Amino acid sequence: MTFPSAVRRAGLIVAIAALAVTAGCAKKDEGEVQAGGVKLVEKGKLTVCTHLPYAPFQSKDAGGAVVGFDVDVMDLVAKELGVEQKIIDTPFEGIKSGQDLNTGKCDAAAAGMTITEERQKVMDFSDPYFDATQALLVKTGKAYRSLDDLRGKKVGVQAATTGRDYARKYEAEKGLQLVEFEDLAAEQQALANGQIEAAINDLPVWTEYIKEHPGGFEVTAEFDTGEQYGFSVKKDGNPELIKKINEVLAKAKQDGSYDKIYEKWIGKLPNS
Template identity: 55%
Template sequence: MAATAAVLAGCGNSPDSGQAPAAEGGVQLVAEGKLTTCTHLPYEPFQFNEGGTIVGFDVEIVDLVATKLGVTQEIIDTPFEGIQSGEDLNIGKCDVAAAAMTINEVRQQNFDFSEPYFDATQALLVRADAGITSAEQLAGKRVGVQNSTTGQEWAQSNLPNSELVVYEDLGLLTTAAQTSQVDAAINDNGPLLDFAKKNPEMAVTAEFDTDEQYGIGVRKGNTAMLQAVNEALTAARSDGTYDRIYEKWFGKAPGA
């Protein structure tokens, strides 16, 4: 895997500045020798800080792209709104956006997505003794959601009689559910199942089939980068690398 560096914030070159030489395959990068990734922390197990290093499933997937380009990955932690709006890509803050991000029509208007690399759905996280196992039981309850996510959108559409409390990141959301600041939390199943596994007083008691798939974002029209990402994903699925990374972070093979 390519070595991964983490930075707290940053601004890259503008997409047309030409300040950084092209990587292998003629892919233009915002910083020489680096594939700069915008993400939003924490979102365990996809991307999170462990001992001062950013690790996770998404990190290792993008490392495959960096290796293909002959560079190392550098990660920028930035607000999710700037990622999903496409602004971070448009101003050259990063080359790609990888933040466990669901492919949808609104985001596709803002930037281009890679081929899907992960299947997801929405889930319900509650304290294990809460007795809440369905969306219907959330009427009149305080339900936590993460800002600008598909979980927030799902809750707005499906929980008209609940009080939605919006949090800026996953860590704040799960802590709110754990400490009973809210009665329940709605978010993608991957991180909520991971949180419940590590915190036995919590449980995921329902999943809502939303047929979501994650994709890696690139600036609109950046066809060379999009091709490099897709080729890396295809190769990883073909040679078993994808399955090994998946099992490392989720404890089971894809589809199991």
Template identity: 45%
Template sequence: MKVTGRRLGRAAAAAAGALALTVSMAACGGDDEPAATVDGVELVSDDTLTICTNMPYKPFQYEEGDEIVGFDTDLLTLVADDMGLETEIVDVDWNQVTSGAAFKAGKCDVGMGGMTITDERAKAIAISDPYFEATQALLVKADSGISGLEDLDGKKLGVQVDTTGQIYAEENADKYGYTMPAFDDLSLEITGLQAGRVDAIINDNGVLYDFVKDNPEYAVATEFDTGEEYGFAAEKADNGEKMIDKVNEVLAAAQEDGTYDEIYAKYFGEAPQS
């Protein structure tokens, strides 16, 4: 199975030519320290686009040597480049991104992490236009004999906290009779499967297929048609909405000029299906 990209539907086309970079100084909330304002977006740190995420979530963000790379990382680097900024990535608990707490605390300007757009999250944070399609999948040991949730009666299904995979697992637990040990991040969830603490795990298909490429002793047993779309996050406030407008603008331009397809192929092997 192949994950598929999505053309941005609502983002406005980027204006032709380079955007003028405007920098002014403004007070940051009730803080006496000034913060840079670039293209109308007030930043938490001068000369930097500060990005919150929960590491690792390969291939969307992960460490490669001394660098943090990935599909989401590259896309937000386009935003930073357009604004004339460097990037800094801050590792936080995932619920700090989805609840908006990281933005309210001034930890970052924007959040990434293969984040599914949901109505509940949209109440707490500003969310970009969709930029990626995904669904949930089940990872098992290749010789386990498990082909779906129906084979997990009396067994343990690992979930990652504060994810749509956890929500899907909870909705079907009574029907299929499994228990759900919870893990704080993807790496711990996979380690739980490797160590035999759970019989299977559920998470987004993109990250699980990426894991299987390098670990053939594991397999994606099945997928669940949850019809999810990813978006980037910011504070649900006027400044956060301006940040999201900038993200939408830059990603729309990347879709138009082919840069998005190049980045997609870099991490998923080929350009997205139209």
């Protein structure tokens, strides 16, 4: 049986199209890779999403390696699983909205992220691993002691952070002019340049920044928001990993490795 060429060509188009559609619809292999009873998106790797820089929790060292408090704690988890940690730097929105986890970009998020009710709706959190407060950073010598002193002034916040949400709550009441920056580095740069009068972010982040720029900046106010950081995984997607992270956290707090990491990155030991 021979087909005329035009028909053959058209048939070929249909065949290719059908192939393309089936290929496009092929289901992703999810949870195929296992390590220590835990599903992982990539074999031999604990893939962790974060948003850089956020020293002392995660930032790049002189050699370009990502280091920090979160990195060290997640390394404990990776070690427990017998795999290596692989860190992906993504916009904080992707982490906070849960999409990075939903789409299988990473197994867990470790980004100095506060556990909030809204975030809990879109991802599963581990037990809290860090108590954080918000703080106001100003250039040394400026007389801004509270939000009240900043009426009509430009105050920097970082997009998609709890510090930004906190400032938003008082924006109207205190007459603040909030300027949102995409990342911490831009917020710091703007404060250094005088584009903003003060900046709000997590206290440990400012402590680290002051350490690196002695004499230039000071924290003049702390806002105790009762925030706690947590690691997160895909909503209802990986209970084994959350269990493992919690086990590792509990163990680390007992055997002193948590305290060691805390001293290394934050300084003074936690009160508890």
